[in-house]
Amino acid sequence: MKTLIETERLLLREITLDDKEEMFQLHSNSDVQKYTGEPVVESIEEMEHAIQQRINNYKKYGYGRWATFIKNGMQFVGWAGLAYLPEFDEIDLGYRFSPKYWGMGFATEASHAILTYGFDTLKLRRIIAIAMKENKASIRVMEKVGMEFDKFAPYKPGGEDVVWYWCDKKLIAKNTRH
Numbered sequence: 001m002k003t004l005i006e007t008e009r010l011l012l013r014e015i016t017l018d019d020k021e022e023m024f025q026l027h028s029n030s031d032v033q034k035y036t037g038e039p040v041v042e043s044i045e046e047m048e049h050a051i052q053q054r055i056n057n058y059k060k061y062g063y064g065r066w067a068t069f070i071k072n073g074m075q076f077v078g079w080a081g082l083a084y085l086p087e088f089d090e091i092d093l094g095y096r097f098s099p100k101y102w103g104m105g106f107a108t109e110a111s112h113a114i115l116t117y118g119f120d121t122l123k124l125r126r127i128i129a130i131a132m133k134e135n136k137a138s139i140r141v142m143e144k145v146g147m148e149f150d151k152f153a154p155y156k157p158g159g160e161d162v163v164w165y166w167c168d169k170k171l172i173a174k175n176t177r178h
Contacts, residue, residue: 002014004066004117005066005110005113005114005117006071006113007109007110007112007113008109009070009071009072009106009109010068010069010070010071010077010106010109010110010113011068011069011071011074012066012067012068012069012080012081012110012113012114013066013067013069014054014055014058014064014066014067015051015054015055015064015065015066015067015079016051016055016067017048017051017052017055019051019067019076020044020047020048020051021044022067022076023047023050023051023067023079024041024043024044024047025098026078026079026096026097026098027040027041027047027050027096028040028041028042029098029099031099032078032096032097032098032099035131035132035134035135035138036096037132037155037156037159037162057083057084061084062122063081063082063084063091063118063122064081064082064083065079065080065081065082065083065094066079066080066081067079068080068095068097068106068110076098077097077098077101077106078095078096078097078098078101078106079095079096079097080094080095080096080097080107080110080111080114081093081094081095081114082094082114082118082122082124082127088128090126090128091118091124091126091127091128092127092128092129092130093111093114093115093118093127093128093129093142093147094129094130095107095110095111095138095141102137103137107137107138107141108141108144108145111141111142111145112145112176115127115145115146115167115172119168119169119172120169125168126166126167126168127147127166127167127168128150128164128165128166128167129142129147129164129165129166130155130162130163130164130165131162131163131165132162132163133152133161133162133163139163139165142165143165145167145172145176146167146171146172146173146174146175146176147165147166147167147171147172147175148165148166148167148171148175149163149164149165150164150165150166151164152164
C-alpha cells in the first residue's frame with residue numbers, strides 16, 4: 001500500500017480491510033471514543049463496514065481518514081485525515097489515536113502534514129475541525145496547527161454545541177510563521 005503522507009516520525013496511507021483488527025481495538029476503546037460522539041464499536045463486522053465506507057470515500061472524494069504508523073517499526077497508532085461532511089459542505093480534519101500514543105505530538109505532526117497535503121496537493125480552499133468543548137487536547141492541536149476558532153454550534157441536529165475551527169492556506173501560513 002502506497003504511503004500518501006510522510007512526516008518526520010509517521011507514515012499515513014489509506015485504511016484497508018487488513019487494518020480491521022487494529023481499527024477495532026481503537027474504536028472499541030471507551031477512552032478513545034469518549035469525545036467523539038460515537039459509541040464504541042461492538043464487533044469486527046461493524047468495523048469492516050466502517051472501513052468499507054472509508055474505502056468508498058477514497059474513491060468518491062480522493063481523500064479520507066488514513067491509517068497512521070510510526071515509521072520506525074511500522075507500529076499502528078491510529079488514524080488521521082480528511083473527511084467530506086456533505087451535511088455542512090465542509091472538509092473536516094480529524095484524528096484518533098490509541099491512548100498509549102497520546103501526548104507524544106503525533107496528532108499535531110500528522111495534522112500539519114495533512115493540512116499541507118490538503119492545500120498543496122488536493123488544492124482544497126478551506127478545512128475545518130470539530131471537537132467537543134471538553135476535548136481540550138484536540139482543541140489545542142487545532143490551535144497549534146494554525147486553525148482559528150469559528151463558532152460553537154451543534155454537529156448533529158438537536159445535539160449540544162461543539163467547537164468548530166477553520167483554516168485556509170493563507171491563515172495557516174500566517175499562524176505558523178516562526
